[in-house]
Amino acid sequence: MPNRRITIILNSNQTKRITVLVPVPTSGDTEYNVKEHILLQARNKFLNRYLSVVYLWGGEELKDGEVLSDKEEEVLVSKGEAYIGPPKKQKRSDGKVGEVRVLANTSFVHEEAVKQLEAVAELEGVYAAVGMPDLHKGDRFPIGCAIAAKGIYPALIGSDIGCGISLYPLGTKPAHLTPEKLALRLRRLDEPWEGDARAWLKLYGIEKETEWDMESLGTVGGGNHFAEIVTVERIVDAEACESMGVSENHLYLLAHTGSRGLGASILRDYTRSNGNPYLTSDNPEFNVYLEQHNHTVLWAKANRDLLAHRIKNCIFRQIQEQREDEDANELVETKEEAETSRDPREDLGKILDVTHNSVRQCGYEVDGNMVDVWLHRKGAAPTDQGFVPCPGSRGDFSWILQPMGDGQSNAHSLAHGAGRLHARNAPNLRRGKVDELTTTSLGSCVICTDPDLLVQERPEAYKSVQAVVDDMEEGGIAEGVVVLRPYVTYKTSQERGK
Numbered sequence: 001m002p003n004r005r006i007t008i009i010l011n012s013n014q015t016k017r018i019t020v021l022v023p024v025p026t027s028g029d030t031e032y033n034v035k036e037h038i039l040l041q042a043r044n045k046f047l048n049r050y051l052s053v054v055y056l057w058g059g060e061e062l063k064d065g066e067v068l069s070d071k072e073e074e075v076l077v078s079k080g081e082a083y084i085g086p087p088k089k090q091k092r093s094d095g096k097v098g099e100v101r102v103l104a105n106t107s108f109v110h111e112e113a114v115k116q117l118e119a120v121a122e123l124e125g126v127y128a129a130v131g132m133p134d135l136h137k138g139d140r141f142p143i144g145c146a147i148a149a150k151g152i153y154p155a156l157i158g159s160d161i162g163c164g165i166s167l168y169p170l171g172t173k174p175a176h177l178t179p180e181k182l183a184l185r186l187r188r189l190d191e192p193w194e195g196d197a198r199a200w201l202k203l204y205g206i207e208k209e210t211e212w213d214m215e216s217l218g219t220v221g222g223g224n225h226f227a228e229i230v231t232v233e234r235i236v237d238a239e240a241c242e243s244m245g246v247s248e249n250h251l252y253l254l255a256h257t258g259s260r261g262l263g264a265s266i267l268r269d270y271t272r273s274n275g276n277p278y279l280t281s282d283n284p285e286f287n288v289y290l291e292q293h294n295h296t297v298l299w300a301k302a303n304r305d306l307l308a309h310r311i312k313n314c315i316f317r318q319i320q321e322q323r324e325d326e327d328a329n330e331l332v333e334t335k336e337e338a339e340t341s342r343d344p345r346e347d348l349g350k351i352l353d354v355t356h357n358s359v360r361q362c363g364y365e366v367d368g369n370m371v372d373v374w375l376h377r378k379g380a381a382p383t384d385q386g387f388v389p390c391p392g393s394r395g396d397f398s399w400i401l402q403p404m405g406d407g408q409s410n411a412h413s414l415a416h417g418a419g420r421l422h423a424r425n426a427p428n429l430r431r432g433k434v435d436e437l438t439t440t441s442l443g444s445c446v447i448c449t450d451p452d453l454l455v456q457e458r459p460e461a462y463k464s465v466q467a468v469v470d471d472m473e474e475g476g477i478a479e480g481v482v483v484l485r486p487y488v489t490y491k492t493s494q495e496r497g498k
């Protein structure tokens, strides 16, 4: 059998690559399996016996018995995780390219992120790809953008379907309650909730059971998810704050989490044989995906609320146990009031809850005509649901914004945060002592026992939230309402559950 040179790349860390000789089977060589040969070489060279999937560039899986076409010079190997790489370039049937806009003047946007956005605009059926000021590069597709398309691309929404941020009041801030004292009260939040997760989901009309309900509902999860107790730094719009019930000298909880392993399992199912499937409404899979997506968006909301419920319990139960603690008196009053209501969600007094990874149908003007589009938001907040949070980092301020304008320039969306400035593995995040990362320059306290996460998520990893907000205000798409200051940031201490 003749041989060909093929470069094998590790999907999860694409700096790791090897070039090997792969025999090219001819029509008579029915016994020879190219995929197995590649995996064998990869397992030996990368010292990883779990490698089991071979992807071609674009995300298509190489199956048992399939041969590599002449143009394939590189393949990616994975342990089963989703393909990470650019989508396959295909000519659009209409010969068009969607409009690309990036709403950033002051904010830094890396050219690689813009390239990713441009690649998205070339996908079949995409009308417009709009980058928010927090736009940054993702594994395959950019983060911090809204994409209007004729059909649905599950991979554009990503694996954390339903991820979002919600805000809850925690009562008056006792004068002597330091961040350190408050941090001590946040215990066992990574462990599965001891209550009835299925009953909690029923409160949201969720009857369908999943393997993530018991283990993961009510937990923060890894990465840049967080639960942050904040104070009010500055009120910009007093009337808007009054309408939300936000005032100075109070504590609030910002909860950022999503659908944990549930959303990832859905994306995995849809991308097994094609890295970037495109579902149009005539495809039977279209409604199946949408039904799973909608369930997951709701599950993620229930997750944020349960996390808030657990955090309130952590804070108030201990306060009840320490009634003599003078610091806590005012917070105790809030709890006693809350205990009288029956639906536990009423106790939360939720102020807002904004999903930033989802797809929804809406009207959008394309070439002067109003058309129904599927608006994909990958790290972008909708503008039609009231106030919108825009978090900075655990060492920066966070904003609550009021959406403005007609939504045409910004695809009815706003930035969902400051956005990453440096990749998680950037060497410049690794300087200094890890121990020093549990407090911030704003005097807040960080709970995170995972040293890698502490480094990857350090405040310097993020862009300036002020620049992001300035860009949105100058663009006439949002106005600042209130600035929040981090007090205690809870990150997961270990990644538990599925």
Ligand SMILES: Nc1nc2c(ncn2[C@@H]2O[C@H](COP(=O)(O)O)[C@@H](O)[C@H]2O)c(=O)[nH]1
Pocket: 134, 143, 163, 224, 225, 226, 228, 256, 356, 379, 391, 392, 393, 394, 395, 397, 398, 416, 417, 418, 419, 420, 457, 462, 486, 489
């Ligand atoms: N207030 C905090 N904001 C944070 C923290 N870690 C990240 N962030 C911001 O949240 C967004 C959300 O990003 P996503 O793409 O994961 O949804 C991110 O862009 C940051 O600006 C934190 O600990 N506290």
Ligand SMILES: [Mn+2]
Pocket: 163, 164, 256, 258, 356
């Ligand atoms: Mn998120």
